[in-house]
Amino acid sequence: METNFRNARIVRADEVVTGSVQMKDGAIAAIDTGASQVGEDLEGDYLIPGLVELHTDHLEGHYRPRPGVYWNPLAALQAHDVQIAGSGITTVFDAVRIGSDPEMPGMGDHVQVLVDAIEAGVADGRLRADHLIHLRCELPAHDVVDDFERFCAQPLVKLASVMDHTPGQRQYQTVSKYRQYYQERLRFTDTEMDAFIAEREAEQQLYSDKHRKAILKRGSEVGIAFASHDDATMEHVAESVADGVSIAEFPTTMVAAEQSHQAGLAVLMGAPNVVRGGSHSGNIAAVDLAKEGCLDVLSSDYVPGALVLAAFQLPALAGISLPAAIRMVTSTPARAAHLHDRGEIAAGKRADLVRVRLHGDMPVVRGVWRQGLRVS
Numbered sequence: 001m002e003t004n005f006r007n008a009r010i011v012r013a014d015e016v017v018t019g020s021v022q023m024k025d026g027a028i029a030a031i032d033t034g035a036s037q038v039g040e041d042l043e044g045d046y047l048i049p050g051l052v053e054l055h056t057d058h059l060e061g062h063y064r065p066r067p068g069v070y071w072n073p074l075a076a077l078q079a080h081d082v083q084i085a086g087s088g089i090t091t092v093f094d095a096v097r098i099g100s101d102p103e104m105p106g107m108g109d110h111v112q113v114l115v116d117a118i119e120a121g122v123a124d125g126r127l128r129a130d131h132l133i134h135l136r137c138e139l140p141a142h143d144v145v146d147d148f149e150r151f152c153a154q155p156l157v158k159l160a161s162v163m164d165h166t167p168g169q170r171q172y173q174t175v176s177k178y179r180q181y182y183q184e185r186l187r188f189t190d191t192e193m194d195a196f197i198a199e200r201e202a203e204q205q206l207y208s209d210k211h212r213k214a215i216l217k218r219g220s221e222v223g224i225a226f227a228s229h230d231d232a233t234m235e236h237v238a239e240s241v242a243d244g245v246s247i248a249e250f251p252t253t254m255v256a257a258e259q260s261h262q263a264g265l266a267v268l269m270g271a272p273n274v275v276r277g278g279s280h281s282g283n284i285a286a287v288d289l290a291k292e293g294c295l296d297v298l299s300s301d302y303v304p305g306a307l308v309l310a311a312f313q314l315p316a317l318a319g320i321s322l323p324a325a326i327r328m329v330t331s332t333p334a335r336a337a338h339l340h341d342r343g344e345i346a347a348g349k350r351a352d353l354v355r356v357r358l359h360g361d362m363p364v365v366r367g368v369w370r371q372g373l374r375v376s
Contacts, residue, residue, distance in 0.1 A: 001025065003372060004039025008047040008355075011326050012345055021047060023351035026371035030347060042355055045366060049330040049343050050090025050352025051307050054159065054227075054268065055134060055249060055299040058083070059094045063114060070110070073117035078126065085128035085376040087304040088354040088365045091334070091342060093134035093159050094118055098148060099141025115151060122156065128368075128375035130352075132337075135160040136229075139211045140203040148215050153222050159337055160219055161227040161249055162212050164204060216243050225337050227268070231256040237263060247297070247336050252283040254292070261294035266336040268297040271310035271329075274317065275303075286310075290318035297333045308356065312363040 006020040010031060019033035062076035084092050096111050121127045133156045137144050151157055188196060219226060227247035228240040237259040240248060248260035249268045261267050269286035270279075278285045289295035295318075300307040307329050314325040334343030342350040355367035368376035 001372060002029075003351075003369075004036075005042050005047060005353075005355075006036040006039045007044060008042040009044060010345055011046055011048045011323055013327065013331065014323050016046075016322060018044075021345065021353070023353070023369070023372040026351055026373075028345060028347055028349050028351050031345060043357075046356040046358070046363075047345065048088075048326050048354050048356060049345055050350075050354055050368070050370060051088045051311075051329045052333040052337070052339070052343055053084070053089045053092045053300055053304075053307060053329075054247065054297065054333045054337060055095050055161070055301060056084075056092060056304065057095050057302055058300070058304055059114065060096070061302070063110070073113045074121060077114075077117045077121050077131075081121070081127045081129055081131070082376075083304050085368055085370075086365060087300070088308045088356070088368055089129055089300070089304060090352040090354070090368065090370045090375070091130045091132070091339065093132045093337065095134040095136050095161075097136045097138060098151065099138035099144030101138070101141070111147065111151070115154065115156075119154070119156060128370065130370060131156070132159070133157045135224075137162050137211075137215050139164050139208040139215075140200065140206075141211075142203065142207060144207075145211050145214045148218060152218060152224060157222075157224060158339075159225050159227065159247075160215065161229045161247075162215060162245075163229040164208050212243075220244065223338075228260075228265075231260060234259055237265075240265060249299075250283075254284055254288070257284065257289050258292065258294050261296065266296040266332055267294055268299055268333075268336075269295055270301040271298045271306035272301055272303050274298065274310035274314060275306050287314070287317045290314060290320060296328060297336060298328045299333075308354070308363050308365060312356070312358065313361065316361070 003023045010017050010019055017033050020036040022030040059080045062080045063071055063073055065071055096114050098111055118131050122131055135151060135157060137148055137160055139162055226245045227249045228245045229249045230252050231237055231248055232252045237256055241263045247268055248265040251257040251260055257267050273279050273286040286295055298310050311325045311329045315322050331343035342352050351372040353369045354365060356363045357366050
């Protein structure tokens with residue numbers, strides 16, 4: 001099957017050119033500059049590679065739309081998929097948490113339900129985007145290693161992150177910040193919150209280090225890419241480098257971000273952080289990292305539409321080129337996740353493409369193609 005586009009502003013790795021693109025048998029066959037009379041007229045709209053999303057919790061929101069309410073998992077996946085593809089995302093790593101979670105009893109059973117739904121949706125071809133699985137491993141959880149072993153060898157599992165949300169650690173660098181976030185959310189009295197914090201700290205001391213070692217060892221055996229999560233110090237970064245981690249998710253300090261970038265880790269921050277002008281939890285701003293040249297990847301995190309919006313806003317906010325911003329949501333995350341067949345408009349790459357029109361400074365996704373087939 002062959003499809004041609006003409007009169008497009010094509011965002012390539014290092015430049016924007018006006019020209020035409022030919023797709024054939026699911027791959028990009030040719031890119032030509034200048035005028036053409038062959039194919040669909042894109043009317044001067046941007047043509048960018050399909051977006052690659054490494055970390056989104058969005059599926060969980062569809063599966064559990066209210067506390068204690070669990071939706072049909074395939075219906076939740078389909079609703080999630082429609083929004084993902086409509087936002088220009090052609091490759092998505094659906095993040096599922098493993099390890100017991102005090103906010104969500106029976107977490108392991110829910111993870112199994114979601115993984116089964118993703119595998120079924122991929123197998124029967126009902127999904128618009130290419131769905132893969134990101135295991136978010138909560139290291140202090142007593143059962144996280146067992147859960148990792150349960151899922152890590154499944155074909156769609158391509159990425160895992162090692163996390164520690166203990167109060168006073170990483171994202172929650174002070175116990176007071178942790179208390180402020182969780183006490184209202186869990187509706188605990190002061191006494192109940194004190195006991196909850198003490199229990200989390202005890203679990204961290206007992207399990208976190210040995211679970212990290214076990215998960216990284218097993219993951220390397222099955223070829224999974226790894227991300228660190230919420231690194232805050234130079235010691236955290238050194239540990240990630242020694243462990244062979246390729247992605248630094250959401251570093252919480254400038255020093256951790258700079259050291260990660262200099263060490264060759266792909267520094268990932270949330271696109272909502274760009275759009276909102278800062279972190280919702282009070283940590284570093286993604287735009288500041290971009291200005292310093294140490295922001296590599298953006299993730300939509302909890303708002304799928306934030307990815308394309310942030311990519312088009314970032315040049316004005318951080319003084320970088322549009323191709324540089326687009327790389328943060330296409331080729332760089334693809335490479336970091338060991339997906340070398342996509343993320344760039346180049347001959348031989350997958351024909352994952354997105355048509356974008358700017359209305360003022362607002363990007364509007366007008367068409368999405370995955371492997372040459374229109375999906376949105």
